[in-house]
Amino acid sequence: MKIEGSYTVQAPRDAVWQRLMDPASLARALPGCEKLEPNADGSYTAQLNVGVAAIRGNYTGRIEILDAVRPEQYRLKISGKGTGGFLNGEGLIMLAETGPGTTEVRYSGDAQVGGLIASVGQRLMQAAARQIVGEFFQALGREVQSQGG
Amino acid sequence: MATALLGERIKRKEDPRLIQGRGHYVDDIVLPGLLHLAFARSPHAHARIKSVDVTAAQAAPGVVAVYTGADLQGKVGMVPCAAGIEGLKVPEHPCLAVDEVRYVGEPVAVVVANSAYTARDAVEQVEVEYDPLPVVVDPEKALAPGAPRVHSKLADNVAFVAKLEGGDWKALEAEPGIKVIRQRLINQRLAPVAMETRGVVASYSPGEDLLTVWSSTQIPHILKTQLALMSGVEENHCRVIAPEVGGGFGSKLNVYGEEGVACYVSKALGRPVKWIESRRENLQATIHGRDQINDVEVYVRPDGKVAGLKCWIIADLGAYHQLLTPAIPTLTALMIVGAYHIPCVFVETKGVFTNKMATDAYRGAGRPEATYIIERVMDLVAAELNLDPVDVRMKNFPSPKDFPLALPTGVTYDSANYQRTLKKVLKAAGYTKLRKEQERLRKKGRYLGIGLSTYVEICAMGPSSRMPAGGWEFGSVRIEPTGKVTVLSGTSPHGQGEETTFAQIVASGFGIPYEDVTVLHGDTGVVPMGIGTFGSRTTAVGGTAIYLAVERLKKKMARIAAHKLGVKPGELEFKDGKVQTAGGEKAMRFLEVVAEAIFAKQLPPGVEPGLVEQCVFEPANFTFPFGAHLAVVEVDPDTGEVRLRNYYAVDDCGRVLNPMLVDGQIHGGLVQGIGQALWEEHVYDENGQLLTGTLMDYAVPRAHQFPWFETATTETPTRVNPLGAKGVGEAGTIGSTPAIVNAVVDALRPLGVRHIDMPLKPEKIWRVLRSASAA
Numbered sequence: 001m002k003i004e005g006s007y008t009v010q011a012p013r014d015a016v017w018q019r020l021m022d023p024a025s026l027a028r029a030l031p032g033c034e035k036l037e038p039n040a041d042g043s044y045t046a047q048l049n050v051g052v053a054a055i056r057g058n059y060t061g062r063i064e065i066l067d068a069v070r071p072e073q074y075r076l077k078i079s080g081k082g083t084g085g086f087l088n089g090e091g092l093i094m095l096a097e098t099g100p101g102t103t104e105v106r107y108s109g110d111a112q113v114g115g116l117i118a119s120v121g122q123r124l125m126q127a128a129a130r131q132i133v134g135e136f137f138q139a140l141g142r143e144v145q146s147q148g149g
Numbered sequence: 150m151a152t153a154l155l156g157e158r159i160k161r162k163e164d165p166r167l168i169q170g171r172g173h174y175v176d177d178i179v180l181p182g183l184l185h186l187a188f189a190r191s192p193h194a195h196a197r198i199k200s201v202d203v204t205a206a207q208a209a210p211g212v213v214a215v216y217t218g219a220d221l222q223g224k225v226g227m228v229p230c231a232a233g234i235e236g237l238k239v240p241e242h243p244c245l246a247v248d249e250v251r252y253v254g255e256p257v258a259v260v261v262a263n264s265a266y267t268a269r270d271a272v273e274q275v276e277v278e279y280d281p282l283p284v285v286v287d288p289e290k291a292l293a294p295g296a297p298r299v300h301s302k303l304a305d306n307v308a309f310v311a312k313l314e315g316g317d318w319k320a321l322e323a324e325p326g327i328k329v330i331r332q333r334l335i336n337q338r339l340a341p342v343a344m345e346t347r348g349v350v351a352s353y354s355p356g357e358d359l360l361t362v363w364s365s366t367q368i369p370h371i372l373k374t375q376l377a378l379m380s381g382v383e384e385n386h387c388r389v390i391a392p393e394v395g396g397g398f399g400s401k402l403n404v405y406g407e408e409g410v411a412c413y414v415s416k417a418l419g420r421p422v423k424w425i426e427s428r429r430e431n432l433q434a435t436i437h438g439r440d441q442i443n444d445v446e447v448y449v450r451p452d453g454k455v456a457g458l459k460c461w462i463i464a465d466l467g468a469y470h471q472l473l474t475p476a477i478p479t480l481t482a483l484m485i486v487g488a489y490h491i492p493c494v495f496v497e498t499k500g501v502f503t504n505k506m507a508t509d510a511y512r513g514a515g516r517p518e519a520t521y522i523i524e525r526v527m528d529l530v531a532a533e534l535n536l537d538p539v540d541v542r543m544k545n546f547p548s549p550k551d552f553p554l555a556l557p558t559g560v561t562y563d564s565a566n567y568q569r570t571l572k573k574v575l576k577a578a579g580y581t582k583l584r585k586e587q588e589r590l591r592k593k594g595r596y597l598g599i600g601l602s603t604y605v606e607i608c609a610m611g612p613s614s615r616m617p618a619g620g621w622e623f624g625s626v627r628i629e630p631t632g633k634v635t636v637l638s639g640t641s642p643h644g645q646g647e648e649t650t651f652a653q654i655v656a657s658g659f660g661i662p663y664e665d666v667t668v669l670h671g672d673t674g675v676v677p678m679g680i681g682t683f684g685s686r687t688t689a690v691g692g693t694a695i696y697l698a699v700e701r702l703k704k705k706m707a708r709i710a711a712h713k714l715g716v717k718p719g720e721l722e723f724k725d726g727k728v729q730t731a732g733g734e735k736a737m738r739f740l741e742v743v744a745e746a747i748f749a750k751q752l753p754p755g756v757e758p759g760l761v762e763q764c765v766f767e768p769a770n771f772t773f774p775f776g777a778h779l780a781v782v783e784v785d786p787d788t789g790e791v792r793l794r795n796y797y798a799v800d801d802c803g804r805v806l807n808p809m810l811v812d813g814q815i816h817g818g819l820v821q822g823i824g825q826a827l828w829e830e831h832v833y834d835e836n837g838q839l840l841t842g843t844l845m846d847y848a849v850p851r852a853h854q855f856p857w858f859e860t861a862t863t864e865t866p867t868r869v870n871p872l873g874a875k876g877v878g879e880a881g882t883i884g885s886t887p888a889i890v891n892a893v894v895d896a897l898r899p900l901g902v903r904h905i906d907m908p909l910k911p912e913k914i915w916r917v918l919r920s921a922s923a924a
Binding site for chain 2: 112123
């Protein structure tokens with residue numbers, strides 16, 4: 001399943017980049033994030049409570065940031081599993097300054113879901129993913145502003 | 150009520166309790182100390198199981214035990230497959246996966262808890278580590294060299310290859326003027342969706358070493374044998390009961406892993422356990438139907454005479470064999486010539502493993518596929534040669550005088566008059582007028598389509614020589630001291646209404662009130678032996694056993710009555726509650742004869758006391774019911790929507806014992822067959838994830854989508870059984886699918902449409918119409 005889109009954050013690119021790399025900010029911005037802990041190898045272990053339509057569940061997963069080119073782009077690799085099945089995804093995140101103090105974050109990737117979320121929610125996945133991503137960036141934007149980024 | 154004669158339209162004895170909610174299904178069985186099961190299932194289509202951690206689940210409050218595949222290894226037998234096909238590969242099929250999972254929904258572990266909800270919640274705490282393996286979903290890709298293998302122990306994904314060949318192909322291929330028409334037809338995967346999902350209660354009593362199982366099954370006796378073998382409890386210590394069964398359509402003609410697990414757990418814990426399948430599990434892990442790719446080559450003469458038919462079948466079996474999985478597509482080959490005299494036949498059937506749930510018997514089981522092939526072929530021939538589809542069919546029908554008719558497929562059709570059913574349906578529909586209307590509407594840019602299907606099917610399964618494990622059926626009739634009659638049958642209904650038809654057979658035989666007869670079934674502790682209900686066999690095979698048991702009893706009663714009355718037994722008839730001479734001068738009441746027989750004061754010498762007879766009826770052949778269906782559709786060119794305007798069905802199931810039940814079977818069958826043609830489709834994505842996992846996604850037909858069905862019958866009795874009945878349980882499903890597709894293709898013919906694969910959803914048709922108008 002292809003997931004792509006973009007979101008504009010009212011903050012300079014460096015500030016957005018900083019937040020995206022900061023576990024504490026991420027944990028606060030990620031919808032349903034209950035835990036986000038850095039691992040020794042640079043990856044994170046995440047615990048999320050998210051859902052698609054009526055299929056809400058607890059997921060434990062691993063998030064990796066790869067090939068980071070500060071402050072322009074990085075690859076994000078996610079693998080998780082939980083009550084609703086499993087999710088594996090990989091995508092590219094690109095940051096572009098579209099104006100003074102305005103950053104456009106574009107993302108594109110491939111996600112593979114299995115189990116209940118696939119059989120019940122797949123037709124809703126793209127819309128749901130867009131919504132979750134939207135909520136994330138909205139929260140991230142607030143993070144940047146509140147901390148005077 | 151007066152004596153119910155065979156052929157009367159009588160309301161079902163079963164219905165008052167069922168429509169008032171007073172029936173008892175598996176989930177209504179409550180036993181002291183009952184525990185509940187829930188299964189952890191694979192979210193992967195193919196993966197190695199790295200580890201299963203049940204610690205958290207086991208520690209959850211209310212959980213009694215958790216078992217994994219490894220725990221059950223060597224303690225529960227494999228899920229059985231009864232199909233006997235030469236060279237068939239039968240991979241190991243454990244009740245719970247051990248090292249590898251091979252389809253989404255495969256059970257991996259079972260949680261036992263004090264409530265169903267607790268069990269379901271704890272399933273989510275079973276931690277399974279999977280290592281994903283390459284997945285193969287498309288059966289054609291599964292055949293390619295180097296394709297991922299579903300079973301690494303097997304050399305490839307081919308479970309079997311079967312060939313069927315007949316006729317002088319050399320001569321036909323050399324024949325001048327012979328035309329060859331080729332077409333690929335896809336028969337999509339379906340979900341049976343019985344209203345009641347699967348369910349099982351297993352109760353093992355250690356003291357008596359007795360295993361009692363309640364299962365929503367069509368085959369209690371076969372299930373008893375198999376569960377005895379799987380559980381290790383001796384068969385004469387096993388009892389299987391099928392209470393009310395809320396539909397099956399073949400999906401409960403099976404032995405499932407969950408049943409084996411339930412027996413094991415009950416035995417291990419010494420407590421009764423229950424498992425009721427959820428709808429999601431039902432769509433995922435109850436057998437699926439159909440799923441074939443058919444490449445057809447038709448050899449036709451310029452006058453429309455079909456002289457030869459070749460077909461290459463790729464049957465998607467899924468990951469494992471269930472009870473009859475590989476046998477189903479072989480029925481397609483057997484019935485591929487349909488109602489036509491086609492001298493040359495070649496069929497190659499390849500059964501292929503894929504990372505999906507197993508396919509198996511679903512209403513029609515292999516015959517809907519055959520009928521779809523041959524009925525589409527007839528219309529393809531008509532379109533190619535610009536002939537009327539009626540003329541092509543009439544040209545290829547055998548004459549009624551040709552029966553019994555031996556075919557190159559190796560079966561012998563018992564009796565038929567295909568011309569009569571076709572003429573009757575054409576008359577009912579007003580065929581000539583319809584064609585004129587079609588022409589008129591076409592000029593106005595409206596697309597009316599008329600579709601025919603003149604099917605034949607194979608029923609009353611069947612002679613034991615051609616069945617995997619016996620094709621006979623058991624029936625017994627016992628007259629109680631009060632004159633009430635108790636009937637036992639080895640068939641096990643799930644909507645067939647045999648409590649009604651069998652009571653009709655018995656009441657009319659004895660000349661007693663229909664209310665005096667009770668039919669018992671579905672309990673191996675009550676009915677000594679049986680095969681079960683499938684393949685439209687209940688009346689033709691099971692009913693015949695009862696009919697013959699009645700005849701035996703009547704002979705005995707006539708001897709007793711004759712002894713008392715001083716006449717010859719042959720002079721006596723059973724009528725209006727009496728056993729009497731033809732004119733009625735000498736008579737005894739039925740009850741008096743019963744008393745004589747049971748109290749045994751003055752029995753003729755050599756006559757045993759009591760009135761109980763049994764019969765195991767072995768049919769000499771299958772029966773071959775047939776019919777002619779006609780569908781009228783209109784396709785909306787703007788939306789691609791198909792409106793089914795009229796449906797006419799003339800069916801010949803031999804002698805009709807109760808027209809109301811025949812109507813009911815036809816109506817239900819039509820809905821399922823039309824559902825396949827227009828809406829239903831069970832879809833996996835390329836990763837083997839099931840996309841149609843709920844009834845929001847899988848389109849089960851609803852009543853408002855159908856017009857009133859105009860049904861009628863003709864009666865061509867069979868000599869295969871003394872009742873003359875052929876069977877009607879699957880006819881509607883078998884006949885209707887091609888009638889609809891033929892009608893839609895006929896509607897779109899002016900746009901150059903030759904074929905569209907099912908289901909004919911608006912989106913698909915809209916695309917076809919759009920590309921046609923663009924061109």
